[in-house]
Amino acid sequence: MHERKSKRWLTQAVAAGAVAAGTLAFLPAPAQAQGAPPHDGGLQADFAAAAASYGVPTSVLMAVTHEESGWRWHKGYSESGGYGLADLTDVTADMLVDGDAGAGGRADLAAMVDKPELHTLRKAAKLTGLPAARLRTDRRANLDGAAALLASYQKSLKAEASKDPADWTGAVAEYSGLKDEKAARGYVDNVFRTIRSGASLRQADGNTVRLAADPSARPAAGRPAGLKLRTTAAAPDAECPASLSCAFDPVPIAANGQVSDRPANGIAIDRIVLHTAEGSFASAKQSLSAPGAVSGANYLMDTDGTTTQLIANKDLAFAVGNYHYNLHSVSIEQAGFTARGADWYTDAVYQRTAELVKYLAERYDVPLDRQHVLGHDNVPGSLDSNLAAQHWDKGTAWDWNRFMRLLGAPTDAGTRGVGKAGSVVTIAPQFGTGAEQTYTVCPADDPSGATPACAKVPQPSNSLFVRTAPAADAPLFLDPVVHPGDQAGTDAISDWSDRVQAGQQFVVAGREGDWTAIWYGGQKGWIHNPGGRNTIPAKGVKVIKTRGTTAAPVYGQAYPEASEYPAGLSPSTQKPLTAAHYGIPVGQAYVADQPPTPADDYFTSGGEVVTGSRTYYQVQFNHRTIYVNSADVTATPAC
Structure with missing residues (x-):
C-alpha cells in the first residue's frame, strides 16, 4: 500500500572504501553478542572515568562520541561496521557477504576489509588490553576504547596531552577517519561546535547526561603538524558552497533526467527537495550512476556531509515522481534509512545540507519556506493513478524545525497558540525526548535490516496525527486514495496520509477542547493541540x-x-x-x-x-x- 522506493541498492560503502566516522543506520549482527550496556555509575560517570584514564579532556571525548552516535547506544554494528557510542569499527568479510553488499563468492573480500580505518575497535582493544567483544557490548569499555584512540592519535602527532580542547584538534581529525582535509575540518568544526554550545540527552533510565557549554572552545587554526590529509578543493564545475567538501562526478543523462538550460531558458528553479537513499552513499551512487538508471539526483550526500554532484542544476533530475516538480526543482539525496533517521542523521548532515540549501536558495531565489523546501513525501503524484504510490521519505524522522532554523528561516519561531476559524497556523510540534510519536515499523519500511518483524516504535517525530474527530481514540484520518475500502488511516511509519508535518500551514476549521480542526485533503481533520502548544499563528500568507x-x-x-x-x-x-x-x-x-x-x-x-x-x-x-x-x-x- 505504501511502496518503498524502487531502488534496491547493495550496501557497498565498505567495499568502495567510503566508510566515514558518524555513519548512521545500525544493522543486526546475529553472530555478535548483543548485551545491553551497563547503567551502574551512569553515563556521565563513564565519560569522566574513561577520559581521566587516558588523559583526554572530557569535553573532547563527549563531543566526539556525540558526533558519532548522539550518545545513543544501539545493538549490532553500524553501516560503517562500527559499535557503540564511539562507533569503533571492526569490518569483517562476513559483513560484506551477509549484509546488503551481497559480496559472497568474491576473491577480494580480504583486501576489501584490509584497511586500518575499518578496524579501530581492534586497535582500541590492543591499547586498552580489553577483549574486542567487550568493546562491542560494554558501554564503559567502548568509551575507554575511544579515549585510548584519541590519546594514541595525540601521541603519534607529537601533540601535548593538555586540558585545552584546541590542542586535540589533530587527534579529533584523525578519529574521524576522513582523509580529505575539507571533510576532516568539517568533522572537527562540528565537534568543537558541540563543545561550544554544550549538549544534553535524557536517557531511558531518566538520568540526563550533559556536556557543559564552553563558548571559548575553538579548534586550532591550520593543519596540525604530522596529520596526513589530501587537499581537494571543490571541483571547478561543482555547484556547491566553498565550505562544502564537494566534487562534480557527472552521470550520463538518459532515463534519469533531461538536458536543459535552467534557469537561463526561463524555467525557474524554485523548489529544493530532500530525499533519503535507503542505503549507503556508495550503493546509492552506484545505482544513480548506472547507464540505465531511471532515477536521478542533482546531489548525493554522505553521512559526514561529503557531497557529490551528479547532475548539473541546469538539467532536470528525474527524482520526485512528478515531471513538473522535477522541472522546477533541485534534488538532494542523502545516504541513510528513512525509518530510522531520527537516531542516525548526524549533525554534519544537518549542517552541510543547510549550507547547500542556503547556497542554492540564494543562487536561484528559492523561497525558504516549507512549500519550497520539501521532502519527497511533500511532492504530489502527477496523476490520480500515482497519488498513493508517491514516496514517503524524508518521513517523520527529519527534524524540520531544526533544519529551517539552520537555514535562518525558522518555522517554530513566535508565540504558540491557535486563532479563530479561518485563521492560519503553522504546525510546530516538539521534536525529541518527551515528545515521541509511536509508529508501526515493518521490515518493508526498513531496508537496513534492523527490523525483523513489525513493531510499535516510539521515536522523535516531526509530525502530528490527524484524526476524524476531536478525541484520542477517534479513527485516524482516512484518505480513500491511500486506503481504498478501509475505515481509517494507520500509524504505519510509511503512511503519510494521516499526519501533518512541522512547518506546514493550514487553515483553522474549528476548535474543541484540546483539539484543533484544520482543512486537510478536502476534508476536516483534527490535531491534538492543547493550549495551542503544537501550532503558531501565521501571517503573510494567502488563504485560498x-x-x-x-x-x-x-x-x-x-x-x-x-x-x-x-x-x-x-x-x-x-x-x-x-x-x-x-x-x-x-x-x-x-x-x-x-x-x-x-x-x-x-x-x-x-x-x-x-x-x-x-x-x-x-x-x-x-x-x-x-x-x-x-x-x-x-x-x-x-x-
Whole structure:
C-alpha cells in the first residue's frame, strides 16, 4: 500500500572504501553478542572515568562520541561496521557477504576489509588490553576504547596531552577517519561546535547526561603538524558552497533526467527537495550512476556531509515522481534509512545540507519556506493513478524545525497558540525526548535490516496525527486514495496520509477542547493541540478558497493549455485530479505562501520552453502540496 522506493541498492560503502566516522543506520549482527550496556555509575560517570584514564579532556571525548552516535547506544554494528557510542569499527568479510553488499563468492573480500580505518575497535582493544567483544557490548569499555584512540592519535602527532580542547584538534581529525582535509575540518568544526554550545540527552533510565557549554572552545587554526590529509578543493564545475567538501562526478543523462538550460531558458528553479537513499552513499551512487538508471539526483550526500554532484542544476533530475516538480526543482539525496533517521542523521548532515540549501536558495531565489523546501513525501503524484504510490521519505524522522532554523528561516519561531476559524497556523510540534510519536515499523519500511518483524516504535517525530474527530481514540484520518475500502488511516511509519508535518500551514476549521480542526485533503481533520502548544499563528500568507459555487479543481502538474503549444510540439495533458476528496470544496480553505506562477512545459528537442497564460498557486493540500488554477480561486491575506 505504501511502496518503498524502487531502488534496491547493495550496501557497498565498505567495499568502495567510503566508510566515514558518524555513519548512521545500525544493522543486526546475529553472530555478535548483543548485551545491553551497563547503567551502574551512569553515563556521565563513564565519560569522566574513561577520559581521566587516558588523559583526554572530557569535553573532547563527549563531543566526539556525540558526533558519532548522539550518545545513543544501539545493538549490532553500524553501516560503517562500527559499535557503540564511539562507533569503533571492526569490518569483517562476513559483513560484506551477509549484509546488503551481497559480496559472497568474491576473491577480494580480504583486501576489501584490509584497511586500518575499518578496524579501530581492534586497535582500541590492543591499547586498552580489553577483549574486542567487550568493546562491542560494554558501554564503559567502548568509551575507554575511544579515549585510548584519541590519546594514541595525540601521541603519534607529537601533540601535548593538555586540558585545552584546541590542542586535540589533530587527534579529533584523525578519529574521524576522513582523509580529505575539507571533510576532516568539517568533522572537527562540528565537534568543537558541540563543545561550544554544550549538549544534553535524557536517557531511558531518566538520568540526563550533559556536556557543559564552553563558548571559548575553538579548534586550532591550520593543519596540525604530522596529520596526513589530501587537499581537494571543490571541483571547478561543482555547484556547491566553498565550505562544502564537494566534487562534480557527472552521470550520463538518459532515463534519469533531461538536458536543459535552467534557469537561463526561463524555467525557474524554485523548489529544493530532500530525499533519503535507503542505503549507503556508495550503493546509492552506484545505482544513480548506472547507464540505465531511471532515477536521478542533482546531489548525493554522505553521512559526514561529503557531497557529490551528479547532475548539473541546469538539467532536470528525474527524482520526485512528478515531471513538473522535477522541472522546477533541485534534488538532494542523502545516504541513510528513512525509518530510522531520527537516531542516525548526524549533525554534519544537518549542517552541510543547510549550507547547500542556503547556497542554492540564494543562487536561484528559492523561497525558504516549507512549500519550497520539501521532502519527497511533500511532492504530489502527477496523476490520480500515482497519488498513493508517491514516496514517503524524508518521513517523520527529519527534524524540520531544526533544519529551517539552520537555514535562518525558522518555522517554530513566535508565540504558540491557535486563532479563530479561518485563521492560519503553522504546525510546530516538539521534536525529541518527551515528545515521541509511536509508529508501526515493518521490515518493508526498513531496508537496513534492523527490523525483523513489525513493531510499535516510539521515536522523535516531526509530525502530528490527524484524526476524524476531536478525541484520542477517534479513527485516524482516512484518505480513500491511500486506503481504498478501509475505515481509517494507520500509524504505519510509511503512511503519510494521516499526519501533518512541522512547518506546514493550514487553515483553522474549528476548535474543541484540546483539539484543533484544520482543512486537510478536502476534508476536516483534527490535531491534538492543547493550549495551542503544537501550532503558531501565521501571517503573510494567502488563504485560498474556491471562487465559485462548486469545488475548485486541483492538479498534480501545471502545464499550458493544448492550444498554447506551437505546431510540431505535442501538448502535455493538463487535467484536474479526480480522486475522492481531491478539490477545494465550498466552505474550505487552504494556504499558499507565494504568488502564482505561469504554466509551463519543456521539450528537449530544440530545448524549447512553452509558457502558458494561466497561472497556478502551489498550496498545502494535505501532507503534500498541490496546484490550483488561480482563476478558480480567491486569495486573501491570512487574518
